[in-house]
Amino acid sequence: MDGELAVIGLGTVGSMALWRATRRPGVRAGEVVGFEARTPGHNRSAVGGDTRLFRMTYRRGPRYAPLLERANVLWPELEAETGQEILTRCGGVYIGERDGAYLPELIATAKENGTPIEILEHDELAARYPQHGLRPDDCAVFDPRAGFLRTDRAVLAATEAAREAGASLVEDTAIDEIHEEPDGVVLRSGASSWRFERVIVTAGGWSGQLLPPPLAAAVHPRRNYLTWFVARRPEEFAPERFPVFGRIERDRSLYGAPSTDGVTVKATLDGRSQPAEDADRVVRELTDEEITEAQETVAEFLPGLIPRIVRADAYPDLFTEDHAPLLGTVPGRSRTVFATGFSGAGFKMAPASAEAAIAIAFGEPATEVTGFEPTRFTGRLPHIRASSTASRRS
Ligand SMILES: Cc1cc2nc3c(=O)[nH]c(=O)nc-3n(C[C@H](O)[C@H](O)[C@H](O)COP(=O)(O)OP(=O)(O)OC[C@H]3O[C@@H](n4cnc5c(N)ncnc54)[C@H](O)[C@@H]3O)c2cc1C
Numbered sequence: 001m002d003g004e005l006a007v008i009g010l011g012t013v014g015s016m017a018l019w020r021a022t023r024r025p026g027v028r029a030g031e032v033v034g035f036e037a038r039t040p041g042h043n044r045s046a047v048g049g050d051t052r053l054f055r056m057t058y059r060r061g062p063r064y065a066p067l068l069e070r071a072n073v074l075w076p077e078l079e080a081e082t083g084q085e086i087l088t089r090c091g092g093v094y095i096g097e098r099d100g101a102y103l104p105e106l107i108a109t110a111k112e113n114g115t116p117i118e119i120l121e122h123d124e125l126a127a128r129y130p131q132h133g134l135r136p137d138d139c140a141v142f143d144p145r146a147g148f149l150r151t152d153r154a155v156l157a158a159t160e161a162a163r164e165a166g167a168s169l170v171e172d173t174a175i176d177e178i179h180e181e182p183d184g185v186v187l188r189s190g191a192s193s194w195r196f197e198r199v200i201v202t203a204g205g206w207s208g209q210l211l212p213p214p215l216a217a218a219v220h221p222r223r224n225y226l227t228w229f230v231a232r233r234p235e236e237f238a239p240e241r242f243p244v245f246g247r248i249e250r251d252r253s254l255y256g257a258p259s260t261d262g263v264t265v266k267a268t269l270d271g272r273s274q275p276a277e278d279a280d281r282v283v284r285e286l287t288d289e290e291i292t293e294a295q296e297t298v299a300e301f302l303p304g305l306i307p308r309i310v311r312a313d314a315y316p317d318l319f320t321e322d323h324a325p326l327l328g329t330v331p332g333r334s335r336t337v338f339a340t341g342f343s344g345a346g347f348k349m350a351p352a353s354a355e356a357a358i359a360i361a362f363g364e365p366a367t368e369v370t371g372f373e374p375t376r377f378t379g380r381l382p383h384i385r386a387s388s389t390a391s392r393r394s
Pocket of ligand 1: 045047210225317341348349
């Protein structure tokens with residue numbers, strides 16, 4: 001055996017898995033090994049783009065609440081352990097029409113979960129956050145625990161904390177084969193191979209190449225782009241005055257974060273991800289249509305920004321058919337845990353997803369992953385052989 005636990009892919013979730021594994025009672029930290037095809041937190045992964053929104057109000061349904069609540073505890077824990085500022089809690093404001101499709105669902109989910117929120121009627125919203133160009137029917141939900149996460153800092157804080165505890169990192173090494181046997185899991189990269197007691201697959205947009213066929217058929221990498229604009233008065237968009245926001249109207253949508261550099265503001269059209277042929281070949285340039293729509297939306301929604309994109313980029317993430325992650329094992333492969341397919345939403349809950357994956361790897365029940373079991377996709381094929389080999393990376 002080369003170790004007790006291997007983590008494949010040290011991006012968002014893999015870095016958290018490495019860190020949480022070294023904190024788990026009973027795990028020998030010196031026997032935890034992370035493999036990364038490039039370097040941890042490299043900016044061609046879903047870590048790219050500086051920040052991600054953290055929010056406790058979530059319209060994808062109540063099943064995310066346990067992961068969000070746990071992540072809400074674990075991010076500050078990572079900060080306390082490493083002395084790094086990772087989560088800036090500037091609050092979150094979610095804007096839409098009073099009776100539209102967005103806010104009623106958000107309010108209903110928050111009520112169901114007992115998530116503290118504040119409802120801001122139109123005039124109060126206009127007074128508190130004059131940066132938003134409102135329509136007459138607009139009101140908002142305020143999430144006091146929301147904020148933004150510093151992505152690359154988070155990943156490096158977690159991998160360094162794990163390394164200091166004794167974990168090993170194997171960089172520039174893409175695992176191209178996973179072969180589960182009754183008493184261990186063999187990993188191969190080119191001519192090298194390793195054997196571990198258990199493995200967690202956190203390869204993000206690339207995971208499809210390491211999944212058994214029925215799961216591989218249910219996932220696909222998608223291109224997600226981000227755009228940044230210059231603020232006319234940057235102080236109005238500082239974290240103390242401008243919470244993260246999401247806004248969905250009948251005809252337009254936008255989300256973003258306050259300025260982190262005192263100049264630019266991230267403001268991006270919502271829900272615009274598109275299929276990518278390959279996570280390594282995501283088109284980084286925006287089309288003329290994407291540029292025009294983003295600039296027109298910013299001109300209406302955030303008049304304090306100059307409506308010209310000054311920075312844009314695109315990154316891969318792995319989406320599942322139902323846009324819920326894969327968190328768990330499949331029949332016949334109990335030593336290989338999948339924690340992938342976060343479908344454009346996985347950063348905020350990454351440490352909690354990672355912790356749940358570790359619990360599953362060590363044979364413990366993880367109630368917070370109910371509804372995310374990979375078996376929801378394996379039911380459609382007769383079975384997966386215990387010794388099945390993942391498809392080789394091309
Ligand atoms: C533009 C954009 C905006 C987003 N906004 C938000 C947001 O505001 N809030 C939020 O919560 N979520 C958001 N998300 C989603 C979130 O960022 C992702 O769901 C999450 O980062 C995915 O993490 P991951 O660990 O699955 O993948 P990644 O972070 O991409 O990590 C995968 C890692 O695996 C490595 N790897 C791949 N193959 C192999 C291999 N064979 N062997 C070894 N290593 C390998 C890769 O090099 C990479 O480092 C956004 C995503 C994008 C792209």
